[in-house]
Amino acid sequence: MPDEFTVTPWEVKGKVDYDKLIIQFGTQKITEELKHKIKNLTGGELHVMLRRNIFFSHRDLDLVIEDYEKGKGFFLYTGRAPSLGMHIGHLIPFIFTKWLQDKFKVNVYIEVTDDEKFLRNQEYTLDQTRSWAYDNILDIIAVGFDPDRTFIFQDTEYIRNMYPIAIKIAKKLTFSEIRATFGLEMSSNIGIIFYPALQIAPTMFEKKRCLIPAGIDQDPYWRLQRDIAESLGYYKAAQIHSKFLPPLTGPEGKMSSSNPETAIYLSDDPKTVEKKIMKYAFSGGQPTIELHRKYGGNPEIDVAFQWLYYFFEEDDNKIKKIEEDYRSGKMLTGELKQILIEKLNDFLEEHRRKREEAKELVHVFKYDGKLASEMWQKVHE
Amino acid sequence: MPDEFTVTPWEVKGKVDYDKLIIQFGTQKITEELKHKIKNLTGGELHVMLRRNIFFSHRDLDLVIEDYEKGKGFFLYTGRAPSLGMHIGHLIPFIFTKWLQDKFKVNVYIEVTDDEKFLRNQEYTLDQTRSWAYDNILDIIAVGFDPDRTFIFQDTEYIRNMYPIAIKIAKKLTFSEIRATFGLEMSSNIGIIFYPALQIAPTMFEKKRCLIPAGIDQDPYWRLQRDIAESLGYYKAAQIHSKFLPPLTGPEGKMSSSNPETAIYLSDDPKTVEKKIMKYAFSGGQPTIELHRKYGGNPEIDVAFQWLYYFFEEDDNKIKKIEEDYRSGKMLTGELKQILIEKLNDFLEEHRRKREEAKELVHVFKYDGKLASEMWQKVHE
Incomplete structure (x- = not known):
């Protein structure tokens, strides 16, 4: 009798069988050989979450490493849908992303989706999700990112620079595709239907390979991205997927802010x-x-x-x-x-x-830092 | 045997029966009494397009006039989906809007929907629709708007300031509603599905009544606006609708850039x-x-x-x-x-x-003029 489990961007249920998930999602296991290669590039050190297979699955991580070795470089992208208070599970992708930044000295883009959170929940106001965004950004900065190489942005602010590339992405995605991928309905609002274009946009912030450390539940976004990226002149995004830190109450599902x-x-x-x-x-x-x-x-x-x-x-x-x-x-x-x-x-x-300490740094990461100020000068096409 | 005709934002076919359209769309005829009232307020002058019922139908124009009389004021909003070359039919709403501005000394907002045009047509690039936008803006400025009281903006640029109000609008519109109203399909792209939120947004640029002079084919957008405006703390938009200048080739349909x-x-x-x-x-x-x-x-x-x-x-x-x-x-x-x-x-x-002469004025209307520079300081919530 097989264990029953569900992993989607909007729900994680049951005891997740991660080996099965690799087959279901069509991703690749992070092999010992690949870990060995990374270890050689990071001065013999491997992050505990890699050593212990918390980050267990990937797409094109091998190509990212190859690009790095060839001097082509890559960049990192992760994000956060703001909530009233972050729990420790939320820190996993950020802690790991920071480690990768330290080791590879690359740019990190962090999208804070104040629009998504507002659009997905009938009861939330935009004022709420934006105040949570400010609050969550403090927790993200506290992880210790490099202020010269990190840009943290909220969708409702940075839309100005992202909208052109977002509509190029949007033009390639139909309602049918989005509906199937994200469990939307005919009664879904037209803002949340458009939103995936904004989650995909940052994968095209540089003409290098983008590596995304994130929970494996976010994978459907990246599958869509990989379908269309090359037709827009960008790389298919690479991912490195983490397992879910189990909730306190037992080994099933994922920690939830509502409980x-x-x-x-x-x-x-x-x-x-x-x-x-x-x-x-x-x-x-x-x-x-x-x-x-x-x-x-x-x-x-x-x-x-x-x-x-x-x-x-x-x-x-x-x-x-x-x-x-x-x-x-x-x-x-x-x-x-x-x-x-x-x-x-x-x-x-x-x-x-x-x-x-992060309170003094919000402006640096969002607007005035080296990478941030460069980004506000760019329009993404 | 009744004449068959179709009027939608994406198609006008057959010989339009404008009296029937008033009933079909649930709008109101512009009465002689209302025209008389306007004439009194405009120094005894009535624009030729009002005298001859080219502008023939309205919603809440009487309330707009009342607000004006009470000193509450109102504002004007119209727009343009940029195309390679404008024809004379395209000038009708602009010429009439300019007249209203002259007579009532009110602000005019003109949305140039470079995104819509790009998203609606598989073959157009964003570079194309943006260069047409520049070109069309010259023709619009040539109509003679007041540079202190007119703001011309392109969606792909002004999105920065409109996105917050746009997602508040979007959250109230479902795919089902949009689909029925605009003839969209399951295979429509997610950008064009979101777009109506951006066409509705400028109706909420001021906390006054918004009057929209436009072809009656745009009416479905305003019906949606009127369903949701008050719940967001704004006025239902008023409209004044024009007939279509008949195409050269005969009294049916509307002029088309493709013929x-x-x-x-x-x-x-x-x-x-x-x-x-x-x-x-x-x-x-x-x-x-x-x-x-x-x-x-x-x-x-x-x-x-x-x-x-x-x-x-x-x-x-x-x-x-x-x-x-x-x-x-x-x-x-x-x-x-x-x-x-x-x-x-x-x-x-x-x-x-x-x-x-307009070439020297583009910056004034888009960025530096009195109203334009005020608008770039605002974020619409």
């Missing part, structure tokens, strides 16, 4: 973090200490372990030790959770410190 | 004008001079007469005399055509002189 108990927010204070992890984090341990000592825990389904593995314990020896101790029953669920709570709170404290 | 023999272009030289009128202008005269002298001509179907009546012979006494002489057989078709040729060539010569 606060499934996620840790970047604004959660230490007490809240402790309470949420202790109360909600789905455990792979046994019902009693005695049974746990005897049979051990199951790290594969234990969310505290998964979060340490995906994100918070970068040291390979330490994570191996934790896994062994938990599996053997030597480490109790409570102890495991304590490790995560401590790591999480250290991370969040540091994040919030950088977030405060 | 050059149906129209006189603003660039047609005197010889070309003469040749076209003599060769193509559909005549209401009799087959021979003898029969014409005996039975007389029919001005109702004679295109040369209609053009004089709609546009080129403003003197009511003179047009009456021409009509009588033609109907009685005293005036021959060739003589009637000569009158039109002379009037047309005088008009075109003067137009082209003003068009040359």
Whole structure:
């Protein structure tokens, strides 16, 4: 009996089988050989999310690496649909993108889709989504991007420079195609129908290959992009896809802003973090200490372990030790959770410190920085 | 047996019955009483196109006049989908709009839809539609608008300031509605599906009533606008609708840029004008001079007469005399055509002189003039 799961840009349900997803979506597994190649180019270092296959799938990453080796270069693009408060799962593509920028010294474009969020939700006002955009941009800047090589832009502002290329893209996409790809209806509004053109536009900001680190749920946008890019004189966008950090409440689906108990927010204070992890984090341990000592825990389904593995314990020896101790029953669920709570709170404290500093940098990333000011001079055709 | 005719924004076919159209579209006839009221406000003068019912139908024109009388004011909005060369029919809304501006001293917004033209026609490039936009703007400026009170803008440039209000509009319009209203298909591209939001946006440039002089074929856009305007805190747009200047080739349909023999272009030289009128202008005269002298001509179907009546012979006494002489057989078709040729060539010569001068004014109307520079400072919400 196969596990049932769904992965679309608007819904992730069930326990995702990532190997199946590679076949379903027609992407490629990131091979050990490709990782080895990247490792050689990044001074022998491989990001923990690559080492542990959190970024597990790709399209044309090999060609991006080839272009880099040949001196042709490439650029990075990722984005965010603004929400009232980001949770830690939202940081995964940004943290990884920042690492790639550090290692390859390339430009990063970050699209903040205040229009999409407004258009997709009947109840949100544009004032709301724009204030969330400001707020989320602080969290994004806090990740540590290079202010000379990073441009963060909101659709409702940068549309001015993107509209020409966006309508060239739009002219090549029919309602039928968009409808099938994004689950739209005859009753969908005409703004959200046009929106995919704006998500695709930044892949054509430079005449180089574009590499997009993003959750694999965003893949349908890039399939459309790849169908039309070359006819417009641009490269098919390359992607590197991440898995979903499992929600606190269990290994299925993805963290959701609408269910606060499934996620840790970047604004959660230490007490809240402790309470949420202790109360909600789905455990792979046994019902009693005695049974746990005897049979051990199951790290594969234990969310505290998964979060340490995906994100918070970068040291390979330490994570191996934790896994062994938990599996053997030597480490109790409570102890495991304590490790995560401590790591999480250290991370969040540091994040919030950088977030405060980010307030002075918003103008640099959006308007005045080296790349940003160049971009405001350009019209994309 | 009723005459068959079709009037939509993308097609005008058959001999249009304008009284029926008023019923079909649910608009109102411009009454003698309303004309009288306007005449009193404009110093006793009524534009020839109002006197002769070329502008024949309206929505809320009475409310616009009331607002004006109360000192609330109003503004004018019209537009143009750029084409390779404008013909004289294209000038009708502009000439009339200019007259209203002169009389009421109000702002005029003119949208040049370089995006729409590009998106609607598979074969056109954006470079083409933008160069036609520049070209058409010269013809529009030549009509003589007030540079302090007129803003001419192209969608691909002014989108920056219009996008926020456009997505608020877009969010209220579903694909189903747009499809029915504009004859779109599942295979229509997502750019042209979004476009109506941009045609509606300028009706919300001021918190006053907007009056739109335009061909009645554009009415479906304004019906949509009227459905949603108040929910966004704006007025329902008022319209004043014109008939179609009949094509040279006969009283049916509307002049078409794709059939050059149906129209006189603003660039047609005197010889070309003469040749076209003599060769193509559909005549209401009799087959021979003898029969014409005996039975007389029919001005109702004679295109040369209609053009004089709609546009080129403003003197009511003179047009009456021409009509009588033609109907009685005293005036021959060739003589009637000569009158039109002379009037047309005088008009075109003067137009082209003003068009040359317009080259120095493009920046004023688009960017630097009083209203234009104010508009570039605004973001429409």
